[in-house]
Amino acid sequence: MAENNYKITAEPGKQEITMIQEFDASPELVFKAYTDPELLVQWLGPRDLTMEIEKFDPKQGGVYRYVHRDNSGKEYAFHGVIHEATQPKRIVQTFEFEDAPGHVSLETATFEELPDGRTRVTSRIVFQSVEDRDSMIESGMERGVKDSYERLSELLERMTVKH
Amino acid sequence: MAENNYKITAEPGKQEITMIQEFDASPELVFKAYTDPELLVQWLGPRDLTMEIEKFDPKQGGVYRYVHRDNSGKEYAFHGVIHEATQPKRIVQTFEFEDAPGHVSLETATFEELPDGRTRVTSRIVFQSVEDRDSMIESGMERGVKDSYERLSELLERMTVKH
Numbered sequence: 001m002a003e004n005n006y007k008i009t010a011e012p013g014k015q016e017i018t019m020i021q022e023f024d025a026s027p028e029l030v031f032k033a034y035t036d037p038e039l040l041v042q043w044l045g046p047r048d049l050t051m052e053i054e055k056f057d058p059k060q061g062g063v064y065r066y067v068h069r070d071n072s073g074k075e076y077a078f079h080g081v082i083h084e085a086t087q088p089k090r091i092v093q094t095f096e097f098e099d100a101p102g103h104v105s106l107e108t109a110t111f112e113e114l115p116d117g118r119t120r121v122t123s124r125i126v127f128q129s130v131e132d133r134d135s136m137i138e139s140g141m142e143r144g145v146k147d148s149y150e151r152l153s154e155l156l157e158r159m160t161v162k163h
Numbered sequence: 164m165a166e167n168n169y170k171i172t173a174e175p176g177k178q179e180i181t182m183i184q185e186f187d188a189s190p191e192l193v194f195k196a197y198t199d200p201e202l203l204v205q206w207l208g209p210r211d212l213t214m215e216i217e218k219f220d221p222k223q224g225g226v227y228r229y230v231h232r233d234n235s236g237k238e239y240a241f242h243g244v245i246h247e248a249t250q251p252k253r254i255v256q257t258f259e260f261e262d263a264p265g266h267v268s269l270e271t272a273t274f275e276e277l278p279d280g281r282t283r284v285t286s287r288i289v290f291q292s293v294e295d296r297d298s299m300i301e302s303g304m305e306r307g308v309k310d311s312y313e314r315l316s317e318l319l320e321r322m323t324v325k326h
Contacts, residue, residue: 015178015289061244063224081224081244083257083267092267094246094257104246104255106269108291126178126289128271 006149010137015130017137019123021149025156027111030119031088033152033159034058034109041066043151046144049076058085064093080104095125103132169312173300178293180300182286184312188319190274193282194251196315196322197221197272204229206314209307212239221248227256243267258288266295 006021023030033039035058041051049068056064065079080094083106091109096102105127112120127133169184186193196202198221204214212231219227228242243257246269254272259265268290275283290296 016291061224061226081246081257083244083259090265092257094244094255094269096246102253104269104271106257106267106289106291108267124291126269126291128179128269128287128289 006145008142008145010133013130015127015133017125017127017133017141019125019145020120021152022114022118022120023153023156024118025160026117027088027113027119029156029159030121030152031091031111033155034091034121035085035087039155043155044148046147047151058082058091060084100135103135104128105132105136169308171305171308173296176293178290178296180288180290180296180304182288182308183283184315185277185281185283186316186319187281188323189280190251190276190282192319192322193284193315194254194274196318197254197274197284198248198250202318206318207311209310210314221245221254223247263298266298267291268295268299 006019009018009020010016033043037053037056040056041053044066045051045068049070052067052069054065054067056062056066058064059082062082062085063079064082065077067078068076077098079096079098083092083094085091085093088111090111091107093107094104095107096104105125107123107125109121109123112122114120125133125136127136169182172181172183173179196206200216200219203219204216207229208214208231212233215230215232217228217230219225219229221227222245225245225248226242227245228240230241231239240261242259242261246255246257248254248256251274253274254270256270258268258270268288270286270288272284272286275285277283288296288299290299
């Protein structure tokens with residue numbers, strides 16, 4: 001089981017969320033896991049949902065859309081556009097949950113090289129309002145984040161040759 | 164001279180700016196002025212700068228880039244991507260000043276129909292941090308906003324047949 005020591009910060013009254021997690025893999029590999037649809041589909045989202053990526057084009061102006069489905073077939077669809085994808089440093093993209101149309105957030109993920117071949121990913125999400133931010137938290141976001149980070153750690157562990 | 168009664172709100176400690184302006188033209192026409200490069204170039208930015216639009220594609224995933232130049236030839240370049248452009252209701256786009264790379268904001272402009280063929284445009288810009296927001300204000304943003312709204316009012320007046 002991969003380690004999991006993520007940190008989520010959401011100060012009261014602010015319209016942002018910051019999430020930090022470290023991974024036992026290089027920035028190149030972690031960045032790849034964030035931008036290759038065949039890898040992304042293996043880790044993004046809660047464990048009990050399946051993910052289908054309809055499109056995902058990790059470049060400036062690229063559009064993405066994906067759907068999470070639960071056992072009963074209920075769907076949760078998301079889409080956005082890529083402002084920047086600079087390998088292996090930074091991804092900046094918009095994000096919209098289609099059940100809350102018109103509520104858009106901006107997510108910046110930075111990939112920082114650490115000693116011993118590790119990587120720190122800092123994701124900062126800014127929302128159009130404090131209310132939007134709080135709704136996201138109340139929707140049970142943390143479970144999805146926790147599962148995602150765990151699943152990504154496990155995926156990277158499978159992909160990394162251990163010495 | 165067109166009227167000018169814009170309102171800019173930037174509460175201390177928050178990472179957003181809200182700007183509201185009303186125009187004596189229909190939402191369709193105002194939206195067109197925001198999304199047609201041949202019109203946009205006539206009003207966006209301070210009066211003493213010229214504007215050159217390198218690309219501007221007002222659709223989901225569309226990329227834009229434009230440059231403002233002063234008399235001495237000094238350039239201020241900006242780029243971003245369009246998350247949504249729903250005629251004549253809403254535009255959501257990212258924004259980055261190329262002299263401050265990596266600092267990205269998200270701007271939502273909504274076009275609201277008012278009585279007597281008027282339109283209220285509400286622009287909400289959210290920044291990655293309070294510091295980014297404050298830097299934007301300190302850069303002299305208000306002069307550009309004031310000039311832009313005045314110039315847009317004048318352009319719309321020229322475009323509108325008066326009864």
